[in-house]
Amino acid sequence: MTELEIVEACRNLGRPGFRGKQIYAWVQQKAVGGWAEMRNLSNEDQRLFHEAFIWQPLRLIKAQTSLDGTRKYLFQLADGERIECVLMAYDRLTARDRRTVCLSTQVGCPIGCVFCATGQEGFKRNLSVGEIVAQVLEITRLMRLEDRDFKATNVVFMGMGEPLLNYDAVLAAIRILNSRDGQDIGRRRMTVSTSGIAPRIVDLARDDDQVGLAVSLHVADNATRDRLVPVNRRYPLETLLEACREYTRRTNRRITFEVALIAGESSARAARQMAELLRGQLAHVNLIPVNPAPGLDLRRPDQREISAFAGVLSAAGIPVSLREEKGTDIDAACGQLRRRWEEA
Ligand code: SF4
CATH class of the missing domain: 1.10.150 (DNA polymerase; domain 1)
Incomplete structure (x- = not known):
């Protein structure tokens, strides 16, 4: 509420x-x-x-801490469903300034990206506004048992689920998390990630011009993207990029395009296609070498291929970064979340 x-x-x-x-x-x-x-x-x-009032706090089932300080939480909802969320800690020098909570927005996910452990499990239901906000609250409560001053500074909607398919609840959660008498997390410190739900990208530009947008682009040709991110069949690259241009026209904000680097898919030719696709778009490309996930037979490219891919984009004037790995050893990194702890 x-x-x-x-x-x-x-x-x-x-x-x-x-x-x-x-x-x-x-x-x-x-x-x-x-x-x-x-x-x-x-x-x-x-x-x-x-x-x-009905007060249904999340029930902590299990928490795990990675070697790099990333924490992964398994929570149970009132109906017995389980979700995961992640607290990303950075090194000691910056940890007090930036504590990012990666939130889930759905139980499972209907999109079914081939490189994503969550997507392989299918979709159960949307989370309510309360269930989304409660992830930040419960992590805050738990962290304060160790650090009285703990406060989440950033929020990314990049956990389980496609946030823009639970649009109203995500928007309402952003407003609550942003409220001055509440968590008071700046909207510019929140990022919504999408696999490419084009109409909702335009809606987001209209409804909230402050919150950041990350688009999981991955590849720049429709045939490959149809295979990797099945929602591309519904909103192909032309439609998606038109929505992105509209978003930038309305908000004047740069979009982060997430690109999973996969051995065999992320060639220099694929990078050139991507540079062409993003020409003229206010963009930043975040490269994420694909993470190992149980049951998924995908490999990351070697370092030479990763550098070549990044080099092509940089040469085309597109800012590019390589995402710092967080929590890979506890399956908390991108694409690794799913309810694997259920039997634990
Ligand atoms: S990557 Fe995101 S959108 Fe794709 S299946 Fe996984 S949770 Fe869903």
Whole structure:
């Protein structure tokens, strides 16, 4: 619920509106685990609100920490479904400035990208606004057991699911996470990632011109992309790039194009095609050598091929970076998330 909705609900219960503001601050800023922790509420109010509101915190099933400090969490939802999310920690020098939570937006994913462990499991359902926001809150609560000052600084919607197929909930979650009396995470510190749901990219430009956009492009020819990212059959590259141009026209913002580098697919010729496709587009290309995932028979190209691919794009004037690996040893890196811990 937004702060306003909680204030209204309190008034409807015959309590002053400021109680709602207090509850919102306890839930969002202090990330408490229950009504009893809200120390400025009387016992009577705690009982009243306990009966009136539904509070379904995520249940932590398991947490794992990578050698590089990345943490992966397996949470159970109220209906028993399970999702994963990731907290990316950086080195000690910068860790206090940037703590990025990678959120899931769906249970499973209907897109079925061939290199993605989540996509191979099929789709169960969308997450609610509360289930999306609760991932940040629960990670905050858990981290504060170790570090009282912990606060998430960045959010990326890049976990399980296609965020733009759960559009309304993602947008509502962004607004709650951005609210000043709540987590107060700047919208420019949030990034929505999409496999290429073209109409929703245009909608996003209209509805929120601050939040960042990352497009999982991967390849620049339709035949290959149809195979790797099946949603390309519905929104082929021409349609996708037209939506991207419209997004940039409206927001003036640069789009990050994510490119998974796969041995046998990421040739210099493929790089030239990509440079041609992105000509004139305000773009930044993020190269991600494909990660090993159990059950998926994909290999990353060798270092020489990766450098050649990057070199072609740079020579065409396209800013390009190689994504720093995070959490590969605990299957928390891109494309590796899925509910593999269910039997754990
Ligand atoms: S990469 Fe993203 S869009 Fe593709 S199947 Fe995986 S979760 Fe879905």
